[in-house]
Amino acid sequence: MVKRIKESWNSRLGVILAVAGSAVGLGNFLRFPGQAAEYGGGAFMLAYFVSFLLIGLPICWAEWTMGRFGGQAGFNSSPGIFNYITRKPAFKYLGVIGVLIPVIIYMYYVYIEAWCLGYAVNFIAGNMDFHDISQAGDFWGNFIGISENGSAIGFGLKQVGFYLILVFVLNFILIYRGISKGIELFCRYAMPTLVLIALIILLRVLTLGTPDAAYPERNVSNGLGFMWNPTKHVVEHQAESGAWIVEKEIVDRNQLEVAEKEAIANATKRVRQVTVSEQLLNPQLWLAAAGQIFFSLSVGFGVIITYSSYLSKKDDVVLSGLAATSANEFCEVAIGGLITLPAAVTFLGVAGVAGMGTFGLGFNVLPMVFANMAFGGFFGFLFFFLLFLAAVTSSLSMLQPGIAFLEEAMKTNRKQSVALLGLITALGCGFVVYFSEDVKALDTMDFWVGTFLIFVLSTIQIVIFGWILGIEKGFLLAHEGSAIRIPRFFKIVMKYISPIFLIVIFSLWVAANVFGLDLRTGEATYSGYIKDLFIEPNAVAWLSVALIGIVAALFIFIITLNPEYKKITRKGSK
Amino acid sequence: MTSSGWLIMILSVGSVTLLLTWCVIKVFTTPEETEHIHGFEQATPDVEKDASDKS
Numbered sequence: 069m070v071k072r073i074k075e076s077w078n079s080r081l082g083v084i085l086a087v088a089g090s091a092v093g094l095g096n097f098l099r100f101p102g103q104a105a106e107y108g109g110g111a112f113m114l115a116y117f118v119s120f121l122l123i124g125l126p127i128c129w130a131e132w133t134m135g136r137f138g139g140q141a142g143f144n145s146s147p148g149i150f151n152y153i154t155r156k157p158a159f160k161y162l163g164v165i166g167v168l169i170p171v172i173i174y175m176y177y178v179y180i181e182a183w184c185l186g187y188a189v190n191f192i193a194g195n196m197d198f199h200d201i202s203q204a205g206d207f208w209g210n211f212i213g214i215s216e217n218g219s220a221i222g223f224g225l226k227q228v229g230f231y232l233i234l235v236f237v238l239n240f241i242l243i244y245r246g247i248s249k250g251i252e253l254f255c256r257y258a259m260p261t262l263v264l265i266a267l268i269i270l271l272r273v274l275t276l277g278t279p280d281a282a283y284p285e286r287n288v289s290n291g292l293g294f295m296w297n298p299t300k301h302v303v304e305h306q307a308e309s310g311a312w313i314v315e316k317e318i319v320d321r322n323q324l325e326v327a328e329k330e331a332i333a334n335a336t337k338r339v340r341q342v343t344v345s346e347q348l349l350n351p352q353l354w355l356a357a358a359g360q361i362f363f364s365l366s367v368g369f370g371v372i373i374t375y376s377s378y379l380s381k382k383d384d385v386v387l388s389g390l391a392a393t394s395a396n397e398f399c400e401v402a403i404g405g406l407i408t409l410p411a412a413v414t415f416l417g418v419a420g421v422a423g424m425g426t427f428g429l430g431f432n433v434l435p436m437v438f439a440n441m442a443f444g445g446f447f448g449f450l451f452f453f454l455l456f457l458a459a460v461t462s463s464l465s466m467l468q469p470g471i472a473f474l475e476e477a478m479k480t481n482r483k484q485s486v487a488l489l490g491l492i493t494a495l496g497c498g499f500v501v502y503f504s505e506d507v508k509a510l511d512t513m514d515f516w517v518g519t520f521l522i523f524v525l526s527t528i529q530i531v532i533f534g535w536i537l538g539i540e541k542g543f544l545l546a547h548e549g550s551a552i553r554i555p556r557f558f559k560i561v562m563k564y565i566s567p568i569f570l571i572v573i574f575s576l577w578v579a580a581n582v583f584g585l586d587l588r589t590g591e592a593t594y595s596g597y598i599k600d601l602f603i604e605p606n607a608v609a610w611l612s613v614a615l616i617g618i619v620a621a622l623f624i625f626i627i628t629l630n631p632e633y634k635k636i637t638r639k640g641s642k
Numbered sequence: 643m644t645s646s647g648w649l650i651m652i653l654s655v656g657s658v659t660l661l662l663t664w665c666v667i668k669v670f671t672t673p674e675e676t677e678h679i680h681g682f683e684q685a686t687p688d689v690e691k692d693a694s695d696k697s
Contacts, residue, residue: 081669110650293643296651387672391665398662402655551672
């Protein structure tokens with residue numbers, strides 16, 4: 069047992085950059101553009117900003133406030149903070165979710181971080197000379213071992229092993245150096261560098277013009293249109309059953325005129341305009357927008373509550389929370405929204421990009437784009453190095469809640485807690501890397517922890533803030549030392565609207581993604597994640613869920629050993 | 643891109659840029675809380691303590 073000395077942030081700018089770094093990740097540059105384009109730029113952005121005001125900002129402020137409040141009593145992790153605020157024994161066990169989420173996500177996030185570093189190195193080494201998208205797909209498949217379990221483990225330049233060890237060690241060196249000398253110092257340099265690189269790439273993308281005269285429709289303007297146009301034009305054909313099936317989306321004006329002429333001549337074809345109002349009536353759009361806000365801001369991860377616990381009583385949380393959030397929004401909307409899809413459409417056209425998932429867009433489409441661009445090796449390196457920096461600032465934040473929890477609950481010093489967390493995450497990461505076939509382990513853990521549990525933790529947090537701590541006391545605490553004030557109407561938002569909005573979105577998400585309910589047609593088929601567990605049991609899916617359960621059980625066991633938590637529960641005060 | 647697409651893009655990008663700019667100005671014009679709020683340089687207390695214990 070070692071007496072711990074309280075750690076602290078060195079400056080307000082440092083904590084803002086650290087929280088912003090935690091929030092800015094691959095989702096800003098890969099997931100957001102894909103979602104916005106799929107649901108029509110204008111309609112999606114409306115739902116996106118509504119979600120930002122109703123759940124993003126409120127939960128963010130609640131986390132900052134509760135974290136600083138718990139930190140004053142000497143608690144830095146969710147179990148301790150929840151226990152201290154609520155004085156209810158069950159909440160320290162619910163707080164385990166706030167440690168479990170970042171620790172489990174780290175196990176696979178560091179693997180993806182290694183992909184980014186590996187891609188950056190291979191661009192500089194000149195190994196990314198792709199001529200078609202299948203070559204880019206094959207490179208990715210071999211790099212991550214998608215075809216067979218165990219095939220990702222290799223240490224060549226075109227294999228992930230070496231990069232994985234490098235990023236794993238880098239993360240733990242930085243986390244070992246502590247809050248101010250490790251996380252804060254790194255983010256102080258990494259975040260401005262990240263924004264600078266992003267602006268250089270943005271400048272390059274916006275000046276691409278029409279690179280191939282043989283395909284005049286593949287240009288930056290149509291790329292921006294694919295991302296931002298509020299109304300969409302889709303070509304549909306009529307099936308034998310009479311139903312209209314979407315064939316493709318058209319952005320280019322000349323192609324649209326041709327398609328309309330073809331539709332006049334062919335009765336089984338039509339060009340349909342999908343309006344903003346029609347898209348806004350689609351519940352799936354609201355689910356996508358709320359989900360994007362949620363995951364992008366790092367709310368409900370258990371990270372902000374730990375980071376803010378290292379603030380002092382007089383440190384501002386309202387402006388800091390807003391500043392970190394706005395930095396994330398800037399990177400997402402103003403940079404991610406202008407780089408990724410315009411670049412991809414300019415080289416591959418709308419048809420080559422539509423429907424691509426996050427990994428498909430990031431690790432198949434974009435490498436192909438950079439391979440075909442003038443000075444592509446350099447810009448490809450810059451882009452994947454940018455993703456790597458964004459990933460490191462995020463993965464660092466995933467380790468700190470675990471470190472804080474072990475130090476707090478087991479009374480270990482930093483060296484011991486780093487060693488123990490290193491062992492746990494190395495075993496988990498090894499599991500994810502070994503079971504690389506179809507990225508099944510990664511996908512299963514991301515679904516149940518990286519999505520499902522985040523909804524649960526956010527709901528718990530906003531309920532604690534609005535109903536257990538109390539909205540009046542919560543606002544009083546938030547405004548201690550604050551540089552700005554939270555507008556009064558947020559009292560109603562945080563007490564009533566945020567929890568209801570969150571519960572509705574969560575219920576829809578469970579209906580759509582767990583029970584496979586199509587929210588437009590009402591048809592239901594169980595999702596792949598349920599099938600993997602109960603209908604057509606998959607060993608890797610079950611092992612992944614078992615791993616999550618074992619880590620959760622370990623954390624619960626550690627909590628039962630801590631006398632400080634019991635003291636708070638029994639006496640009502642520390 | 644259509645004119646409504648331009649409008650959506652300018653409004654979206656402009657609003658987040660304005661919000662960030664306002665926050666940055668506000669953070670830097672609040673002098674007493676901008677730097678060294680805890681009055682010590684970058685430090686990692688327990689790591690340094692371990693090192694001094696060894697020596």
